[in-house]
Amino acid sequence: METVLKRAGNFVWRGVKTTVSLLASVYQKGITLCTKEKAELEKRLDRSAQLPQWNITIRPLTVN
Secondary structure (H helix, E strand, C coil): CHHHHHHHHCCEECCEECCCCCCCCCCCCCCCCCHHHHHHHHCCEEECCCCCCCCEEECCCCCC
8 A cells, every 4th residue: 555655646637746645544435526526526537438428538637
């Protein structure tokens, strides 16, 4: 786990270094996004024409 966190912490995308943290909590099952939240998320996804469910580029949110 430590190696993975260090490796992910070294990623750089368009000159911006990643921020990595471990989430130790357990996700609850059955929680979904509402239609409005899902639409906002979909705006950041670029789906492949050949493999739309498997080949997705996610544009990260810019944090100032």
